[in-house]
Amino acid sequence: MSKVALVKEGNIAIISVQRPEALNALSREIVDEMDVLIEEVKKDADLRCLIFHSEKNFAAGADIKAMAGCNEEEAKAFGFSDVYDKIAELPIPTIAAIEGYALGGGMELAMTADMRIAGESAKMGFPEVTLGIFPGAGGTIRVPKLVGPAFAKELIFSGDAVSAERALQMGLVNRVVADNQVLEEAKKLAGRIAKRGPVAVRMVKEVITRGLEEPDVNKGAAMEAEQWAKLFNTYDQKEGMKAFMEKRKPVFENR
Ligand code: CAA
Numbered sequence: 001m002s003k004v005a006l007v008k009e010g011n012i013a014i015i016s017v018q019r020p021e022a023l024n025a026l027s028r029e030i031v032d033e034m035d036v037l038i039e040e041v042k043k044d045a046d047l048r049c050l051i052f053h054s055e056k057n058f059a060a061g062a063d064i065k066a067m068a069g070c071n072e073e074e075a076k077a078f079g080f081s082d083v084y085d086k087i088a089e090l091p092i093p094t095i096a097a098i099e100g101y102a103l104g105g106g107m108e109l110a111m112t113a114d115m116r117i118a119g120e121s122a123k124m125g126f127p128e129v130t131l132g133i134f135p136g137a138g139g140t141i142r143v144p145k146l147v148g149p150a151f152a153k154e155l156i157f158s159g160d161a162v163s164a165e166r167a168l169q170m171g172l173v174n175r176v177v178a179d180n181q182v183l184e185e186a187k188k189l190a191g192r193i194a195k196r197g198p199v200a201v202r203m204v205k206e207v208i209t210r211g212l213e214e215p216d217v218n219k220g221a222a223m224e225a226e227q228w229a230k231l232f233n234t235y236d237q238k239e240g241m242k243a244f245m246e247k248r249k250p251v252f253e254n255r
Helices: 028-043 072-078 080-086 105-112 127-131 139-147 151-159 166-168 181-193 197-212 217-233 234-245
Strands: 004-009 012-017 048-051 096-100 101-103 115-119 123-125 173-178
Touching: 004 028, 012 028, 012 181, 028 080, 048 115, 048 181, 072 166, 080 105, 080 123, 096 234, 101 105, 105 123, 105 139, 115 166, 123 166, 127 151, 139 151, 166 173, 197 217, 197 234, 217 234
Parallel strands: 012 048, 048 096, 096 115, 101 123, 115 173
Antiparallel strands: 004 012
């Protein structure tokens, strides 16, 4: 039976893991299912934002029981990086809406998202070293980029889970809301993003991603300026500025 669901609400999509008996721990099969749904999201030109949200627990990590007996080759095949990289590279903005536990491979999934919203009693961390491994699905790369090396090392070396409040202080999450408001807040933010010029939003996501990988600030700024000017070829730029001057809301056409 399918353990991952994709729901579309207007131009927002929500992907959820449905394995409550194991606190939504992620097996390779679950991540493969997610991969298929990510392909569907990629093909749907009407979607403007993707939310990852699972009931009660975001995900208590990769499935330890399925991983325990792996040899090196099997561990490589089990690893989630192929799919997680694909998620991180999605052209539309993504939000992880975190309730309960987001640990290990679960938190690494949240790290592939552009933004994270956590419930006040969420617990987040990377307990891999307690199992004799370390985060292997992008954690060692994405966490230091987000919170800096010192906080990343504290989280990853200690294996301790942190509260939502502490995660907010570190910059691991964007905001903390009441537990029962996590999905609502994510939808509200997604809804606001969905109203903006879609070509500009997609393009600026790519520009920010490329900019973060560009060590030369001048080269980064030149790339930004080039992409920015391209938007003046779009219908949506004409419409956005015309609507401003006519004191009305723009009607963007994604072109
Ligand atoms: N894998 C497999 N099963 C898991 C799991 C996981 N990551 N996390 C929880 N479960 C299962 C438990 O085994 C248990 O199943 P049974 O009833 O069949 O024993 C069920 O979910 C409920 O869990 P608990 O009884 O343990 O619930 P709890 O409330 O007492 O504790 C918890 C919650 C602290 C999150 C605890 O479940 C826990 O420590 N889980 C493991 C967390 C972890 O180490 N995650 C990292 C995995 S490694 C990884 O992700 C590698 C990577 O980089 C890709």
